[in-house]
Amino acid sequence: MSVRTAVVTGASSGIGAATARRLAEGGTRVVLTARRAERIEALAKELTAAGHRAVARPLDVTDRAAVDAFAAELRGEGEVxxxxxxxxxxxxTESVAEGDPADWRAMYEVNVLGVLNVTQALLPALTASGDGTVVVVSSTAGLDVYEGGGGYCAAKYGTHALTETLRLELCGQPVRVVEIAPGMVQTDEFALTRFRGDADKAAAVYQGVAEPLTAEDVAETIGWAVERPSHVNIDLLVVRPRAQAANRKVHRES
Incomplete structure (x- = not known):
């Protein structure tokens, strides 16, 4: 059986890096993409040294010309x-009344149009493989809103809508469309970026939560979904820590 190839976007840290490791350890050749070239190059080197197949391709998913060039390059390397x-x-975390439109635009660009760009560019190759899978890592923020999350929720609702629509439109084609919607995941950068580098505010998100999800927890979920038999599609899988019953219901220990 030929080696399968997976493209992972945002592979420089967090869930993306953990997913690349998980898929590579399962025997998949992984193509790591992210804007930070040094991060993905280091990860590719780590995986290769461990005997896995991995290559790094610096990419900004919001740059459509760069995405198209990346897809053309991949076509010369075999199936995806x-x-x-x-x-x-x-x-x-500003309210809708006070949110900066530039922040909203940036979140929409990466969370929605970034997914659109890469999916459109690689869909012909995924279809041609005869057994393709598109995984979209969305968020429970795209299923239920919360105060202070207007911009992010709006973007992730867009991600969810795109994914659901794509599944309908590909019905009958040899491509599965899987949505993984994580809840509270503690990674090195997500909350820190959201709070613009304020480490105290970022830490407070997880304060008192005994065991928030890790990037590896989500990566294992993605790997499991991808490795189901070809006729099995995991339409939508919501994964949260036990301490989180809903976006606004979290058990915190004193």
Whole structure:
């Protein structure tokens, strides 16, 4: 059986890096993409040294010309079987009344148009493989709103709508469309970026929560979904820590 190839966006840290490791350890050749070239190059070197197949391709998913060039390059390297749309992020916690439109635009660009760009560019190759899978890492923020999350929720609702629509439109084609919607995940950068580098505010998000999800927890979920038999599609899988019953219901220990 030929080696399967997976493209992972946002692979420089957090869920993306953990997913790349998980898929590589399962025998998949992984193509690591992110804006930070040094990060993905180091990860590719780590995986290669461990005997896995990995290559780094610096990429900004919001740059359509760069995405198209990346897809053209991949066509010369063989089949593409899996796309993990992981690149995304949140900026700010201001109310709708006070939110900066530039932040909203930036979140929409990466969380929605970034997914659109890479999916459109790689869909012909995924279809041609005869057994393609598109994974979209969305968020529970795209299923239920909360105060201070207007911009991020709006973007992730867009991600969710794109994914659901794509699944309908590809019905009958040899491509699965999987949505993984994580809840509270503690990674090195997500909350820190959202709070614009304020480490205290970022830490407060997880304060008192005994065991928030880790990037590896989500990566294992993605790997499990991708590795189901070809006829099995995991339409939408919500994964939260036990301490989180809903976006606004979290158990915190004193």
């Amino acid at each position: 079987h899996v796309l993990v749309n992981n690149a995304g992020g949140a900026l700010g």
